[in-house]
Amino acid sequence: MTSGTPPWQAPLAxxxxxxxxxxxxxxxxxxxxxxxxxxxxVLEVLDSQSLFRYYGPRPLFKVAAFEQGFxxxxxxxxxxxxxxxxxxxxxxxxxxxxGPGDDVLVPxxxxxxxxxxxxASRARPIFVEVDEYMQxxxxxxxxxxxxxxxxxxxxxxxxICADMGPIMAFARRHGLRVIEDAAQSCGSFYGEQPVGTIGxxxxxxxxxxxxxxxxxxxxxxxxDDEVFRRAAIYSDQGGQFWTSHxxxxxxxxxxxxxxxxxxxxxITGAILGCQxxxxxxxxxxxxxxxxxxxAALDGVEGLTLPPxxxxxxxxxxxxxxxxxxxxxxxxxxxxxxxxGVPAAKVxxxxxxxxxxxxxxxxxxxxxxxxxxxxxxxxPVRYEMGxxxxxxxxxxxxxxxxxxxxxxxEDLDDIITGVRKVAWHMR
Numbered sequence: 137m138t139s140g141t142p143p144w145q146a147p148l149a150x151x152x153x154x155x156x157x158x159x160x161x162x163x164x165x166x167x168x169x170x171x172x173x174x175x176x177x178v179l180e181v182l183d184s185q186s187l188f189r190y191y192g193p194r195p196l197f198k199v200a201a202f203e204q205g206f207x208x209x210x211x212x213x214x215x216x217x218x219x220x221x222x223x224x225x226x227x228x229x230x231x232x233x234x235g236p237g238d239d240v241l242v243p244x245x246x247x248x249x250x251x252x253x254x255x256a257s258r259a260r261p262i263f264v265e266v267d268e269y270m271q272x273x274x275x276x277x278x279x280x281x282x283x284x285x286x287x288x289x290x291x292x293x294x295x296i297c298a299d300m301g302p303i304m305a306f307a308r309r310h311g312l313r314v315i316e317d318a319a320q321s322c323g324s325f326y327g328e329q330p331v332g333t334i335g336x337x338x339x340x341x342x343x344x345x346x347x348x349x350x351x352x353x354x355x356x357x358x359x360d361d362e363v364f365r366r367a368a369i370y371s372d373q374g375g376q377f378w379t380s381h382x383x384x385x386x387x388x389x390x391x392x393x394x395x396x397x398x399x400x401x402x403i404t405g406a407i408l409g410c411q412x413x414x415x416x417x418x419x420x421x422x423x424x425x426x427x428x429x430x431a432a433l434d435g436v437e438g439l440t441l442p443p444x445x446x447x448x449x450x451x452x453x454x455x456x457x458x459x460x461x462x463x464x465x466x467x468x469x470x471x472x473x474x475x476g477v478p479a480a481k482v483x484x485x486x487x488x489x490x491x492x493x494x495x496x497x498x499x500x501x502x503x504x505x506x507x508x509x510x511x512x513x514x515p516v517r518y519e520m521g522x523x524x525x526x527x528x529x530x531x532x533x534x535x536x537x538x539x540x541x542x543x544x545e546d547l548d549d550i551i552t553g554v555r556k557v558a559w560h561m562r
Contacts (some may be wrong), residue, residue: 139349150474155551157476160486162201163539165418166348166411173413177406182286187402190385199405205412209323210338213455214357214364217400217408218371221319221341225253226352227398228337231358231367234259236504236511238286240315243298244487245530250317251488254289258504259364260516265523268442268450270294270482271455272511274302284512287313292321292331294452294535295347297420300334306316307335307401315339318355322347322552323419324451332357337367339455343406347418350358350404361470370395371486397475421540422451425547430455431537432551438558454537456482462531468557469534475553478537489518501536 147153160203162168167509177198189199192536203215204314234240238259242250245266254261262285267275272290288307290298294453300316307314314335322340324331332338340346340352358364368388369375374395376386386392433455434441440458459465465481472479489495495518497506503513536554538547 142555143552144559146556148471148474148556148560149476155474156478156556157546157549159476161478161539162541163478163537165346165422165540166342166346166410166414167344168541169411169414169418170349171405173362173410174407175412178403189399189402189405190387192402194404196402198402199400200408202400202405202409202412203355205409207407208356208414209415210333210357212333212357212359214271214358214361216364216368216371217405218354218356218368218398219400219404220352221339221343221346221354222249222253222473223251223317223371223398224356225289225317226341226342226369226396227356227367228258228339228358229253229257229259230370230395231337231356231360231363231449232287232313232315233306233366234313236508237284238280238282240287240289241272241277241280241285241312243291244287244489244526245270245293245483246317246488248321248484248488248491249319250289250291252495255499255505257319258508258511259286260284260505261494261513262516263487263523265525266529267299268456268458268529269296269445270529271296271298271448274299274306277303281310285310285312287315288335289315289317290335291317291319292298292357293326295321295324295426295449295451296561297321297324297326297331297448298530299448300331304334313337317342319445320346320453321451323415324547327447336360337363342408342411348408348415350373350407353400353404355409365390366393369393372543373397418540419451422453422538425540425542426452428547429536429551431555433457436555436558438562439554452538454478454535457536458529459532459534465532465534465562468561471557471561472534472536472553475557477553477557478552479534479554480537482530482533482535485533487517487523487526487530489522490520494518495520 318332319341376392
């Protein structure tokens with residue numbers, strides 16, 4: 137390369153050139169900030185010998201403190217800690233009374249847990265097309281509505297918000313409940329409102345890769361007193377039961393039900409209590425770093441980026457590109473990965489219903505929702521091609537991950553790597 141030649145005109149790494157990024161990148165978010173605060177909080181729980189949220193030799197009630205802190209951050213009256221993000225979805229559906237005979241509209245692009253929670257509730261997932269931001273497309277809701285539809289589950293993927301205004305308007309017009317899957321978007325805003333607080337219920341995950349983390353863990357949020365009560369008792373074996381010490385536990389009152397154990401433990405609560413305090417600065421860095429990469433790539437020849445929508449993508453966890461076709465997208469991903477750029481096809485370029493267990497409706501046992509004619513007299517069939525726009529978008533989409541703790545050098549090298557590939561493939 138001669139002096140003065142832009143770095144993106146250097147030979148591609150896939151053709152024997154030097155990779156643009158030659159070191160591991162710290163893609164983690166809250167996990168990257170785990171330190172003395174979390175260590176001290178966990179040691180306090182261990183010293184108390186009280187790892188269960190409701191009692192112990194010297195209970196510290198760390199889960200309750202986390203719930204209060206997260207509720208204050210989001211501006212909601214109710215937060216319920218759960219054992220995972222999937223558990224939070226289960227609790228949200230239970231709180232809303234979703235079950236056999238009910239259909240739930242869910243985007244065709246999501247993590248499989250969204251579908252799994254619906255099926256575990258013995259309700260039926262009905263797949264909806266997504267827009268160019270990989271979020272549920274409100275324009276497709278009317279076409280997917282069934283006589284049995286009871287709820288909509290928008291999924292805020294990768295820090296970007298679903299378009300909640302028209303989704304909520306559609307839901308209210310048709311008398312539907314809305315459960316927001318905000319597992320990948322803790323702290324993201326739709327306009328001025330935090331995701332998870334717009335629908336009837338919001339559900340969050342604190343798995344290792346999430347904005348704040350305890351390794352595993354989840355939370356349900358709601359402003360509906362009765363939905364919260366139902367979810368809370370369901371998480372604690374249904375409420376009002378005899379304990380091993382011959383006492384009756386009834387934390388929330390009302391009619392008990394047969395429930396499950398989906399509770400959060402005190403060590404998880406201790407870690408998350410510290411992480412919540414770090415969420416705001418994490419979000420600031422997410423907004424900054426993604427903004428730098430997107431601005432540098434916008435307008436580069438050969439790259440097509442969806443237009444900015446500040447109301448929805450302020451805290452996006454990366455940049456989405458579109459190739460002309462699926463073949464070009466595959467070549468683009470391969471070249472970018474050779475450069476060391478954290479690029480991939482979104483969910484492998486496949487809708488969630490492409491999973492064999494969903495296409496074939498394989499469950500661990502029979503009965504609802506797929507084998508119970510009494511609740512669902514008319515069967516539902518899943519097949520490739522049922523959301524054609526989604527399949528086209530996924531085939532052409534390339535996601536580039538941007539971590540909040542990437543250094544300036546990391547950002548510069550990622551930008552160089554993408555521009556290099558675009559220049560050679562134009």
